[in-house]
Amino acid sequence: MMTKKTEEKIFKVLMILSTSIIICCLLLIMGTVLIKGLPTLSIEMLTEVPQGGYYFGKGGGILNAIVGSLYLSLGATFLAFLIALPVSLYMNVYLINKNKLLNLIRYLLDLLWGVPSIVYGAFGFIIMVYFGLRTSLLAGIITVALFIIPIMIRAMDEVFKTVPRGLIEAAFSLGSTKSETAFKVFFKQVVPSVVTAVLLSFGRAIGDAASILFTAGYTDSIPTSLLEPTATLPLAVFFQLSSPIPEVQNRAYASALVLILIILIISVLARIIANKNNIKTVVNKRFIYYKNIRNNYNLSYKKRAKTKNKLKY
């Protein structure tokens, strides 16, 4: 029979192994993109739009895709935010006593979250055809917004759920109406997590290729109106990588690098803002308070008498 010790060892090795595999994968991805992309990445690539023959290795850059991606994801994030914030506030302040309905809504949103983005793309395409829109920035923005709304709502909702009920009760017992509770109290408490949710969704929006394949199109120029098609970074990667010319392929990696950098900046921002979370400070404070009590209790009787006067709550 296996002893407990060997069992323990086997599981430990297994866990270390799987952790290292996943970290190695990440490093490999980053490494490949860096090694292949970094030498090709140049000021020219970041500041110029493709010139004639760009896709055969001639001069130019991917500014069209960078700007297009930013336009598209900023627009989509803004549009999604306008819908996601009211929904999540509604769920957590107005529907607070309707557990069954809430569970149903959350379940549906999770389903939507799970729908592959290519399906959103196809759906967006049908709507476009119905309204007679051509592939355009607008169509892309709407499709991507639809795609990230469930993500944004659930990201907000998960944090909104953790707002202590006591705070909501306190607001209500002061005679606040539901909208006062939602916007003057609840919203203030969750601002940092709202920002995090928005940035997270922005990251998803800028990185997705499938939903914009049919809807935003692709072009070599920077769009000047909502009704023009637009290039995007994920599609820039896709098109350049499918080229047989090695130089162009390397440009795909450089584009991927730019995309990764943008997402990296966004997620670092999200981190910094989340760390300023004021829910956290309240929790920490309570934790310290209890720790003080416990420490005080654990001290020897003599010491306790001494420190008694020092502790301030």
Place this chain on the structure above:
Amino acid sequence: MKATETEIKINNLNVFHGNHHTLKNINIEIPKQKITVILGSSGCGKTTLLKCLNRLTDLYSNIKVKGEIIINGEDILHSKEDITDIRRKMGLLSQMPYPLPMNIYNNIAYGLKISGRNKKKYLNKRVEYYLKQINLWEEVKDRLKDPASSLSLGQQQRLCLARGLTVDPDIILADEPTSALDPVSSNAIEELFLNLKQHYTTVLVTHTLRQAKRIADYVVFMYLGEIIEQGPADEFFNNPKMDKTKSYLGGTSN
């Protein structure tokens, strides 16, 4: 001693959590401008009873409330009056202080602002008044713009009490307000209750017998959702009638 008026009259109150019968046939007359202590061990329905009084039970799914709670001649459970007006008549102090996510000044000013009093001068004056009333002014007057969460728990609890007073309630509901506090802060809160007694009707939930003895005028003793015994404090503590009361009093007061 003059005959006391009744502030809140509870008739045949029954509360169900799903299938669980949480409160059974509660009848209480809560006297005006006295401290009524609801006493009982954990899980006997004290907090639920308190939440019925300002209808915070509305915020929970599958709670059913039946019966009558009459305040100022009106049954608040079936009232057509706006629920926010009913709640505004009562200040709530919960187990843990939950300061609003704003600075100290705005925590007090919030109640005034939502009832439509927005003038800067007036607000300044009232904020000082309320903070003095709870003996917090001296401690915080130099840092009114700090977030309320930077205060100690004891200070936060007092701030919450003041916040509740800003909407001019007739009644203060307190749900084990000192259970998370150290003895010094607890004493401060208890003293505040005694001082405020002449202006407000106080309903205090506690499981601490000693606290009840110190401040109660009228005691309601509950056990598993039922009222076992109620009466004026002297009578209740010195001459309990029911066996359960006797054992509770005997079991915890050393």
